[in-house]
Amino acid sequence: MEGTIQTQPAATPVIHALRNIGYKAQTAIADIVDNSIDANANLIELVFEYKDGDGYIFIKDNGRGMNDTELQRAMTVGSKDPRETRDKNELGRFGMGLKTASFSLGKRLSVISKQNGILSERCWDLDVVSKHNKWYLYEKIPNSIKNNFPDIEGENGTIVYIDKLDRFSKAGMVNPLKRNSYFAKIKKIREYLELVYHLLLTENLIITINGNKLKGWDPFLLDMPDTIREKVVEGEKQAFRVNGKRVIVRPYVLPHPSNYNTTEFEKAGGAKGWREHQGFYIYREKRLVTFGDWLGLFKKESVYDLVRIRVDFLNVSDDDWKIDVKKSNISIPEEAKENLESIGRNYRQMSQDIMLYRTKRASGSRTKKSIGTLNTWELDNDDRNGKYVLNRLHPILSEVIDKIDDELKKQLLLYLNLVELGSPMNLFEIKNLIKHEEAELDSKLKNLLIFIADELFKKEPAIPVDELVESLMLFPQFESVGRDMIEKIIIKDVIND
Numbered sequence: 001m002e003g004t005i006q007t008q009p010a011a012t013p014v015i016h017a018l019r020n021i022g023y024k025a026q027t028a029i030a031d032i033v034d035n036s037i038d039a040n041a042n043l044i045e046l047v048f049e050y051k052d053g054d055g056y057i058f059i060k061d062n063g064r065g066m067n068d069t070e071l072q073r074a075m076t077v078g079s080k081d082p083r084e085t086r087d088k089n090e091l092g093r094f095g096m097g098l099k100t101a102s103f104s105l106g107k108r109l110s111v112i113s114k115q116n117g118i119l120s121e122r123c124w125d126l127d128v129v130s131k132h133n134k135w136y137l138y139e140k141i142p143n144s145i146k147n148n149f150p151d152i153e154g155e156n157g158t159i160v161y162i163d164k165l166d167r168f169s170k171a172g173m174v175n176p177l178k179r180n181s182y183f184a185k186i187k188k189i190r191e192y193l194e195l196v197y198h199l200l201l202t203e204n205l206i207i208t209i210n211g212n213k214l215k216g217w218d219p220f221l222l223d224m225p226d227t228i229r230e231k232v233v234e235g236e237k238q239a240f241r242v243n244g245k246r247v248i249v250r251p252y253v254l255p256h257p258s259n260y261n262t263t264e265f266e267k268a269g270g271a272k273g274w275r276e277h278q279g280f281y282i283y284r285e286k287r288l289v290t291f292g293d294w295l296g297l298f299k300k301e302s303v304y305d306l307v308r309i310r311v312d313f314l315n316v317s318d319d320d321w322k323i324d325v326k327k328s329n330i331s332i333p334e335e336a337k338e339n340l341e342s343i344g345r346n347y348r349q350m351s352q353d354i355m356l357y358r359t360k361r362a363s364g365s366r367t368k369k370s371i372g373t374l375n376t377w378e379l380d381n382d383d384r385n386g387k388y389v390l391n392r393l394h395p396i397l398s399e400v401i402d403k404i405d406d407e408l409k410k411q412l413l414l415y416l417n418l419v420e421l422g423s424p425m426n427l428f429e430i431k432n433l434i435k436h437e438e439a440e441l442d443s444k445l446k447n448l449l450i451f452i453a454d455e456l457f458k459k460e461p462a463i464p465v466d467e468l469v470e471s472l473m474l475f476p477q478f479e480s481v482g483r484d485m486i487e488k489i490i491i492k493d494v495i496n497d
Contacts, residue, residue: 008135010133011129011130011132011133011134011135011136012129012130012133014077015103015126015129015130018077018096018099018100018103019100019103019104019126019167020104021100021104021325023100023101023104023105025104025105025168025185025188025189026188026189026192026193027101027192028101028102028104028105029046029057029059029101029105029189029192029193030192030193030196030197031097031098031100031101032059032097032098032101032102032160033046033059033193033197033207034097034287035074035097035098035160036059036061036063036158037200037205037287038063039061039063039064039065039066039158040063040064041061041062041063041157041158042062042204042205042206043061043062043206044059044060044061044205044206044207044208045059045060045061045207045208046058046059046207046208046209046210047060047209047210048182048186048209048210049148050169050179050182050183052176053165053169053170053171053176053177053178053182054165054169054171054172054176055163055165055169055171056106056145056148056161056162056163056165057105057106057161057162057163057165057168058148058149058150058159058160058161058162059159059160060150060152060157060158060159060160061157061158062153062154062156062157063156063157063158064115064156065113065114065115065116065152065155065156065157065158066113066115066120066158067113067115067116067118067120068120070113070115070120071111071113071120071121071122072122074098074111075098075099075109075111075122075124075137077096077099077135096325097325098111098160099124100325102124102160102162103124103126104167105162105165105167105168106162106163106164106165106166106167106168106171107125107126107127107164107166108123108124108125108126108127108145108162108163108164109123109124109160109161109162110122110123110124110141110142110145110146110160110161110162110163111123111158111159111160111161112141112146112149112152112158112159112161113157113158113159114152114154114155114156114157114158115155115156116155116156117155119152121139121140121141122137122138122139122141123137123138123140123141123142124137124138125138125164126164127164141161145161145163148161149161168185169182186209186210188271189209190209190212190214191217191271192271193207193209193214194214194215194216194217195216195217195219195270195271195288195291196287196288197214197216197287197288198216198217198218198219198288199216199283199286199287199288200216200286200287201214201215201216202216202218202223217267217270217271219270219277219281219291219308220232220252220254220308220310221252221254221268224264224267224268225264227259228255228259228260228264228268231255231259232252232253232254232255233252233253233254233350234250234251234252235250235251235252235253235309235343235347236251237249237250238250238339238343240336240339241335242313242317242320242321242333242335242336243317243320243333243335245313245314245316245317245320246313246314247311247312247313247317247336247339248311248312248313249309249310249311249312249339249340249343250309250310250312251307251309251310251343251346251347252307252308252309252310253306253307253347253350253351253354254268254306254307254308255306255354256306256354256355270292272292274302274305275300275302275305276292277291277292277305277308278292278294278300278304278305278306278307278308278351279291279292279293279294279295279298279300279307279308279309280293280294280295280309280311280340280344281308281309281310281311282311282313282321282330283310283311283312283313284312284313284314284315284317284318284321284323285314285315286312289323289329289330290329290330294344295330295331295332295340296332297332297337297340297341297344298341298344298345298348302355303351303352303355303356304348304351304352305351305355306350306351306354306355307344307347307348307350307351309340309343309344309347311340320333320335321333356377356388376390376391376394377389377390377391388420389420390416390419390420392416400412410455411455414451414452414455417448417451417452418452421448421478445478445481446481446489449472449478449481449486449489450489450493450494452472453468453472453486453489453490453494454494456468456471456472457490457494457495465487465490465491465495466487468490469483469486469487469490472486472490473486
């Protein structure tokens with residue numbers, strides 16, 4: 001174009017930048033697998049060869065393959081405009097995944113592809129690129145490694161071969177990765193792929209690692225025995241639109257841990273454990289993008305371990321969700337936050353009920369105080385801060401209260417108030433440690449303080465005010481009231497009342 005100068009970036013710094021995008025081994029392998037799925041492969045074979053840390057990785061598929069022009073484009077960095085309209089269900093976006101994912105594992109990438117019986121091949125060697133600082137791409141794969149390639153059966157298919165595995169197994173370094181660490185890494189890759197592709201693995205997709213077939217891990221436990229699956233709360237399927245494009249949400253609340261045997265509990269907890277698997281599961285074209293994360297809307301706590309919420313969007317929504325090159329991170333669109341926050345809050349409450357009381361609420365119901373239930377604790381729904389209180393309608397407590405006189409009853413209720421104050425669930429709330437001004441002091445907390453101070457003062461009328469304040473300061477939740485305010489309340493509402 002007139003008035004402009006066309007430049008080409010130097011190869012070496014760009015290549016090193018691409019190697020440091022932030023892939024983990026499992027996300028890199030998944031990105032390459034995505035290409036095979038986009039090529040309509042239903043059999044993908046992964047092989048990891050150790051060879052004392054200087055081995056290789058290859059991914060072979062039975063997809064439609066590429067001709068010479070298509071392979072050249074696939075091996076060119078940034079070969080795809082992310083704004084282009086893509087095929088339905090296509091997983092690729094930037095035309096970067098094959099190269100950046102492979103380069104994050106090793107310094108040499110070789111690809112041989114067959115389409116309609118005709119073979120094409122290309123090879124990147126980053127040592128050569130770095131040496132010359134030029135984008136030199138081999139048209140032919142060196143024979144020294146080509147001998148390791150298996151045959152491509154049939155008329156179509158592709159093999160991606162990565163060696164010089166400096167990033168994956170420290171090949172070429174003084175201390176290459178030990179055998180045990182190498183295969184522990186492969187185990188993590190397997191677990192990751194079994195989760196990320198679990199929906200596709202239940203259809204017609206087969207993935208193997210070193211000859212072992214992968215089995216999808218369903219985070220929603222719909223593949224568990226009936227004794228577990230029947231107790232999974234499947235929430236109401238909901239749909240809304242973001243920038244005119246549909247998003248579908250399916251919430252799940254899993255059964256209480258007491259419903260599992262040891263083996264079932266470990267399987268249900270997943271590779272990372274129960275805590276790390278609570279939260280949203282974001283799917284793009286049935287491929288899991290991110291999981292076990294509340295995406296900044298909530299914090300993780302053990303009472304919410306049972307909640308796993310599936311969210312599905314299509315590849316046309318990539319810009320809305322800001323999906324990254326690695327397809328492992330997203331950002332919630334502003335249009336989706338209110339809906340997801342509302343859904344998340346409701347099902348977190350359901351998980352909390354089940355964890356604390358072992359009850360199973362119907363989807364969409366509200367928590368209700370049950371007269372005569374055996375739950376010892378309940379959430380005080382009248383308290384905007386979500387405090388936990390003892391169930392004063394518990395049948396045993398009700399019977400005791402009916403049998404004692406008023407004075408003893410008053411003492412018992414005082415003790416119950418102290419027990420509530422000392423509840424670990426209430427104590428660990430950070431907001432309870434923040435000092436408040438009198439104007440914003442919670443009325444229930446203030447009334448409780450007055451009640452306890454009054455009882456202590458009646459038992460020992462001569463007690464100095466400063467000693468009474470000191471006694472009340474021993475209660476952790478009164479720390480937020482502050483010494484001066486406690487003294488002011490005692491003088492005003494207890495002594496001078």
